[in-house]
Amino acid sequence: DAKTTQPPSMDCAEGRAANLPCNHSTISGNEYVYWYRQIHSQGPQYIIHGLKNNETNEMASLIITEDRKSSTLILPHATLRDTAVYYCIVRSLIQTGANNLFFGTGTRLTVIP
Amino acid sequence: ETGVTQTPRHLVMGMTNKKSLKCEQHLGHNAMYWYKQSAKKPLELMFVYSLEERVENNSVPSRFSPECPNSSHLFLHLHTLQPEDSALYLCASSALYRNNSPLHFGNGTRLTVT
Numbered sequence: 001d002a003k004t005t006q007p008p009s010m011d012c013a014e015g016r017a018a019n020l021p022c023n024h025s026t027i028s029g030n031e032y033v034y035w036y037r038q039i040h041s042q043g044p045q046y047i048i049h050g051l052k053n054n055e056t057n058e059m060a061s062l063i064i065t066e067d068r069k070s071s072t073l074i075l076p077h078a079t080l081r082d083t084a085v086y087y088c089i090v091r092s093l094i095q096t097g098a099n100n101l102f103f104g105t106g107t108r109l110t111v112i113p
Numbered sequence: 114e115t116g117v118t119q120t121p122r123h124l125v126m127g128m129t130n131k132k133s134l135k136c137e138q139h140l141g142h143n144a145m146y147w148y149k150q151s152a153k154k155p156l157e158l159m160f161v162y163s164l165e166e167r168v169e170n171n172s173v174p175s176r177f178s179p180e181c182p183n184s185s186h187l188f189l190h191l192h193t194l195q196p197e198d199s200a201l202y203l204c205a206s207s208a209l210y211r212n213n214s215p216l217h218f219g220n221g222t223r224l225t226v227t
Contacts, residue, residue: 042221099207
């Protein structure tokens, strides 16, 4: 699986958009980009995933560059409850059976009142 | 509520004790996972079960023994642990044969070995 690089920490003002970057320059054509977050004392929570098109759901938007070497997770209106560690993970499509995910160190997002 | 329930939430055990962690999922999934999260470290994948068969053992010491009696339940049996095994143990599940199926995690068992 391709390695990902994320900034260790970021701050965002409450009510503003939080843009979390992720570099995955060695990504291959069949690998998806997944985003999870982990709020303190809880298990990781799935946010969104994509292959090459931009994706949006009720939690966030995922913007993947045309060359797929980087992506940005966007929380459009950050709230204090969005304070968490955000993980960007790349995983191959060609995986029959279980879907093991390998987590890095992520970005610690702090939403400031 | 994530659909994945782990018990107990907290556990303190001595190095000579034997205990078990339990995980139950209500999502109809057929793959289950154990992860370990130590302080200041990334999540480490420990074991993977696919259709109740262990498909991955990520170099985990034998003092950790997993069991998957059916697709809804997963156990982690612990014996003669060391203080460095103190960590948050997380269970997850996913749907097989859907290659982009996300993992659903429980909230973990916080284990302290004294």
